[in-house]
Amino acid sequence: MTEALIQTGNKIFILLLFMFLVSCSPKGSQPDDLNSTIAIEHVTIIDAKHGLQEDMTVIFEADEIRHVSPSLSAPAASKTIDGTGKFLIPGLWDMHVHLTYDDRFTGVMPATFLSYGITSVRDTGGLLSKIIPVVEEMRKPGAIAPRVYFSGPLLDGEHVVYDGNSRPEIGVRNEDVARARQNVKALKARGADFIKIYELVSPAVFATLVEEANSLNMPIASHVPLSMTASTAGPHVGSMEHLRNVELDCANNHAELHRARVQALLDYVPGSGHELRSSLHNSQRIPAVEAFNEERCAAVLSALKSTTQVPTLRLNAMALIPPFERNDWQAALQDMVPEVQSEWLTPPSWFEPDMAKREVRFQKYSIEMVGRMHKAGVPIGAGTDTPIGMAIPGYSLHNELAFLVRAGLTPLEALKSATIRPAEFLNLENQMGTIEVGKVADLVLLSANPLEDIGNTRKIELVISKGNLIN
Numbered sequence: 001m002t003e004a005l006i007q008t009g010n011k012i013f014i015l016l017l018f019m020f021l022v023s024c025s026p027k028g029s030q031p032d033d034l035n036s037t038i039a040i041e042h043v044t045i046i047d048a049k050h051g052l053q054e055d056m057t058v059i060f061e062a063d064e065i066r067h068v069s070p071s072l073s074a075p076a077a078s079k080t081i082d083g084t085g086k087f088l089i090p091g092l093w094d095m096h097v098h099l100t101y102d103d104r105f106t107g108v109m110p111a112t113f114l115s116y117g118i119t120s121v122r123d124t125g126g127l128l129s130k131i132i133p134v135v136e137e138m139r140k141p142g143a144i145a146p147r148v149y150f151s152g153p154l155l156d157g158e159h160v161v162y163d164g165n166s167r168p169e170i171g172v173r174n175e176d177v178a179r180a181r182q183n184v185k186a187l188k189a190r191g192a193d194f195i196k197i198y199e200l201v202s203p204a205v206f207a208t209l210v211e212e213a214n215s216l217n218m219p220i221a222s223h224v225p226l227s228m229t230a231s232t233a234g235p236h237v238g239s240m241e242h243l244r245n246v247e248l249d250c251a252n253n254h255a256e257l258h259r260a261r262v263q264a265l266l267d268y269v270p271g272s273g274h275e276l277r278s279s280l281h282n283s284q285r286i287p288a289v290e291a292f293n294e295e296r297c298a299a300v301l302s303a304l305k306s307t308t309q310v311p312t313l314r315l316n317a318m319a320l321i322p323p324f325e326r327n328d329w330q331a332a333l334q335d336m337v338p339e340v341q342s343e344w345l346t347p348p349s350w351f352e353p354d355m356a357k358r359e360v361r362f363q364k365y366s367i368e369m370v371g372r373m374h375k376a377g378v379p380i381g382a383g384t385d386t387p388i389g390m391a392i393p394g395y396s397l398h399n400e401l402a403f404l405v406r407a408g409l410t411p412l413e414a415l416k417s418a419t420i421r422p423a424e425f426l427n428l429e430n431q432m433g434t435i436e437v438g439k440v441a442d443l444v445l446l447s448a449n450p451l452e453d454i455g456n457t458r459k460i461e462l463v464i465s466k467g468n469l470i471n
Contacts, residue, residue, distance in 0.1 A: 043083025048416030060441035091119025091442030093422035096383025110145035116394025119442035123150040149193040157200035159273035184212040197222035231303040250297035301376040313403035316366035371408035382418035441467040
């Protein structure tokens, strides 16, 4: 942890030095005070609401966009940035991160996210004792960090998957409805922005968690509980994660598979929640994928049209394009602490190097399912599960966007998944997600058009976070 903090300090020093040098330059891109306005002139704006707008000027002051218009009619500003030949998009989101899952990453995450243009993150699981201090640090005035919204711990059932034994401790028990109601109230009181329901809750506990969260106006993220089906649970929550358990609901023998799953839950002798969940996924996932039924799945997806899916394809389909086989992997690892660099530089021992021998049925299914969902009108959100599964903060979000395009989204639709969809989940669409007057000053300046190639979201020249310029 100490090493991570040192590296974060170095990164922050570099960023602050850059900001100082820019403020001293003749063109001056950093406001001298909160009353200074900054204009990005002659830039092409791209957002998922307005599409592409050429030769525009965007003026912001502190953390607010004050003016958007064609450059010919734009007013003067205190400072200017030449955006000729460049492309301005809203700041990106990662909808699924775990800031406190692994202490080796916690310290470097904020600055690293920003360096990749991720100006907002949704933390989807961490004990309050660990996540609240991190959130408070990230929210301090002047902090070099994305905006952060958090759920607190995973709200699991009588058994807990992430219980601190076989897996890091980021979940808590909800063994009955009384505890469930108590836990949601406690999360609201401690400042949680939404709740996250996990896989081992009972239907009664799930219903109570939903009821209590709704009464407190807290959005709900959820895995599909193993005791329920996607089409039953999904309509009651704002987002579903990882496509988990959708395959069972889309199988032609879905009722039979679900009966067997529920019986296994009833017969379970108390032990490891992780082993229970894993055994059910391992025994049923591929058989369910192989038993896919088109008509049944159409009905399932119809039930999910109001529930944003966060598929984390870069994780689900990782075997198709492993990160350590990417040309830029070694360079991207330089942002991580040395221990992680050495650990992630080469494939893990369990990885099959021969593509022909890899088990990729679920990987291919995941990509195809996102395409089906998108065609059916199911909203898609961009998230990565960082740092789980060799996910470098920020870097992995751009991989996710590429996977979404591979699944059938257009580049503009992929951008929507990382800008508008997250804002909608948290009821913040009037504040962020597009480049409009009155919205927050979270912007990313690119040197190439992401609508021509979604990979161009990586070609970042400047990040603007809360009105601050970051190189």
